[in-house]
Amino acid sequence: MTDPYLAEGLPQPVPSPDGLDAPYWQGLREEKILLQRCSACGDWQWGPEWICHHCHSDAVGFAEVPGEGRIYSYERVWHPVHPALKEQGPYVVVLVELPAAGNVRVVGNLLGDPEAEVVIGSAVQAVFEHHAEAELPFTLLQWERVTIPS
Amino acid sequence: MSGATLRGSVCVAGVGETDYYKRGQAPDAEGKLALKAILAACEDAGISPKDVDGFASFSNDRNDPSRLAAALGCRELRFANMQWGGGGGGGSAAVAHAAAAIHGGLADCVVVFRALAQGQFGRFGQGPRRNTIAGDAAHTVPYGLMSPAQMFAMKVVRFMHDHGVEQSALRSISLAAYHHAQNNPRAVMYGRPLDEATYDESRWIVEPFHLYDCCLENDGAAAMVMVSAERAQEFAHKPCYLLGAVSGSHYRAGAGVHNTPDYASSSFPSLAPRLYEMAGIKPADVDVLQSYENFTGGVLMSLVEHGFCAADACNEFFVKERFLAPGGDLPLNTSGGNLAECYMHGLGLIIEAARQIRGESTNPVPDAEVSMTISGPMVTPVSACIFGTEATL
Numbered sequence: 001m002t003d004p005y006l007a008e009g010l011p012q013p014v015p016s017p018d019g020l021d022a023p024y025w026q027g028l029r030e031e032k033i034l035l036q037r038c039s040a041c042g043d044w045q046w047g048p049e050w051i052c053h054h055c056h057s058d059a060v061g062f063a064e065v066p067g068e069g070r071i072y073s074y075e076r077v078w079h080p081v082h083p084a085l086k087e088q089g090p091y092v093v094v095l096v097e098l099p100a101a102g103n104v105r106v107v108g109n110l111l112g113d114p115e116a117e118v119v120i121g122s123a124v125q126a127v128f129e130h131h132a133e134a135e136l137p138f139t140l141l142q143w144e145r146v147t148i149p150s
Numbered sequence: 151m152s153g154a155t156l157r158g159s160v161c162v163a164g165v166g167e168t169d170y171y172k173r174g175q176a177p178d179a180e181g182k183l184a185l186k187a188i189l190a191a192c193e194d195a196g197i198s199p200k201d202v203d204g205f206a207s208f209s210n211d212r213n214d215p216s217r218l219a220a221a222l223g224c225r226e227l228r229f230a231n232m233q234w235g236g237g238g239g240g241g242s243a244a245v246a247h248a249a250a251a252i253h254g255g256l257a258d259c260v261v262v263f264r265a266l267a268q269g270q271f272g273r274f275g276q277g278p279r280r281n282t283i284a285g286d287a288a289h290t291v292p293y294g295l296m297s298p299a300q301m302f303a304m305k306v307v308r309f310m311h312d313h314g315v316e317q318s319a320l321r322s323i324s325l326a327a328y329h330h331a332q333n334n335p336r337a338v339m340y341g342r343p344l345d346e347a348t349y350d351e352s353r354w355i356v357e358p359f360h361l362y363d364c365c366l367e368n369d370g371a372a373a374m375v376m377v378s379a380e381r382a383q384e385f386a387h388k389p390c391y392l393l394g395a396v397s398g399s400h401y402r403a404g405a406g407v408h409n410t411p412d413y414a415s416s417s418f419p420s421l422a423p424r425l426y427e428m429a430g431i432k433p434a435d436v437d438v439l440q441s442y443e444n445f446t447g448g449v450l451m452s453l454v455e456h457g458f459c460a461a462d463a464c465n466e467f468f469v470k471e472r473f474l475a476p477g478g479d480l481p482l483n484t485s486g487g488n489l490a491e492c493y494m495h496g497l498g499l500i501i502e503a504a505r506q507i508r509g510e511s512t513n514p515v516p517d518a519e520v521s522m523t524i525s526g527p528m529v530t531p532v533s534a535c536i537f538g539t540e541a542t543l
Contacts, residue, residue: 006292006293006294010277010291010292010294011277011278011280011281011282011283011287011291011292012281012282012283012292013282013283013284013288013289013291013292014282014283014284014288015284015288016284016285016288017284021285021288021289025288045405045409046406046407046409047286047289047405047406047407047409048406049406053402053405072308072413073304073305073307073308073311073413073414074304074307075295075300075303075304075307075356075357076354076356076357077294077295077300077356078353078354078355078356078357079299079353079354079355079356081275081276081277081296081297081300082276082277082278082279082294082296083279085294088294091294093293093294093295093300093304095304095408095413104409105407105408105409105413106289106407107289107290107293107295107407107408108293109293109294120307120308120311136282138292140292140293
């Protein structure tokens with residue numbers, strides 16, 4: 001069990017009412033990263049779509065991706081724009097590309113000291129942040145450095 | 151190519167705006183602000199508001215053209231247009247649509263407008279207040295990525311990383327805007343100059359954006375009246391012709407969860423060549439430039455993608471002096487723009503571009519013949535337009 005990176009009180013994610021991303025959120029609850037992969041052509045895509053943008057097949061399934069990523073970009077946020085973050089202080093959002101899934105990207109937080117250097121291109125490892133006590137339990141996909149910069 | 155073009159087909163007959171206010175300080179409701187701006191633009195044109203027969207806007211403006219036409223007593227409504235999505239990226243698109251409607255015979259006199267009272271309807275710069283969130287936002291908001299500044303900063307971080315761009319490049323954009331605002335009595339930041347030290351010492355909003363890299367949040371409205379170029383000589387002001395206007399975005403710019411393939415981009419790589427082709431000009435012909443600054447980093451990438459500067463030469467190119475009217479190589483955001491005049495979702499920039507052609511800017515660029523506006527970087531769709539004097543036709 002990991003302590004939440006950000007203070008509690010932000011809007012909590014729920015699957016979209018049309019079900020498009022429901023397997024993704026269910027997968028995180030089970031500590032699996034499930035992203036879209038076309039059953040017809042094998043292409044990966046994220047965010048989720050109803051059809052494959054490459055071959056237009058609607059046989060778009062979800063496949064498991066290992067929790068190994070690379071920092072594509074990041075930002076260090078200082079100014080809170082939500083009351084829940086008023087006392088948070090700086091925090092780091094990372095955009096992580098997943099080489100095992102055609103370099104599609106996911107957004108998360110980079111765990112650890114928010115003021116430490118962040119290196120674009122460096123390796124990160126997935127961490128599943130469970131919010132089991134929420135009225136509609138959910139899990140966030142967070143990231144930690146594989147090697148801490150000196 | 152069909153050879154079809156908007157070049158020289160329409161002109162700007164009039165421009166107008168309400169007073170501009172800090173958010174929450176407008177004495178009027180948003181709908182009244184819209185009407186006042188439209189009346190001001192019609193008065194500037196010398197056109198009766200009852201002769202307006204079309205409206206074009208963007209970013210889900212709340213002021214329905216049917217209601218505006220009823221309130222203004224327009225004899226007939228022939229064109230009611232809204233650009234989908236893209237926030238301020240729709241500004242020049244609304245100009246393009248108005249021009250296309252006139253050129254195509256759908257309407258004769260189209261008002262491009264935007265009214266925005268963030269005090270009345272909520273601030274753009276705040277995150278959502280609700281218990282749960284679904285859809286694309288569910289993949290970002292729970293990680294504290296929820297405001298426009300936060301949505302765009304990662305694009306700019308990656309661009310600056312790839313090309314070794316320093317903070318001073320962003321600072322030059324902000325300093326130029328505040329410099330110009332000091333000559334513009336309409337500007338919310340009139341009388342509030344900004345210097346290097348104040349910028350450097352200002353707090354971070356989200357790296358790489360200091361406070362002064364971010365647009366304002368305002369109340370007000372702006373409008374522009376467009377008619378066929380055949381009527382350009384009817385008006386009291388020096389004619390201002392549309393040379394080109396385009397909108398759109400590059401391949402899969404709308405891919406969810408920050409997955410657009412060309413990520414570190416202002417979304418203009420596919421548009422800029424189309425714009426220049428329609429207008430029949432090249433970047434070196436541009437005398438004065440308005441470039442939408444939701445955040446300075448978007449201006450940085452916009453200028454690169456429009457061919458004003460190589461991506462790897464930004465540190466040398468982005469210096470304040472270059473951007474100052476009247477003497478700089480490329481006077482930029484000469485009203486103070488979204489950073490220092492007013493955040494009217496970028497329509498103020500387009501009005502300023504027209505004023506430069508007329509010679510009526512508060513920071514006039516001498517002999518400006520070609521005046522360009524870039525609307526709404528980093529979103530999708532974006533847009534851009536170019537005005538010219540009679541001599542450019």
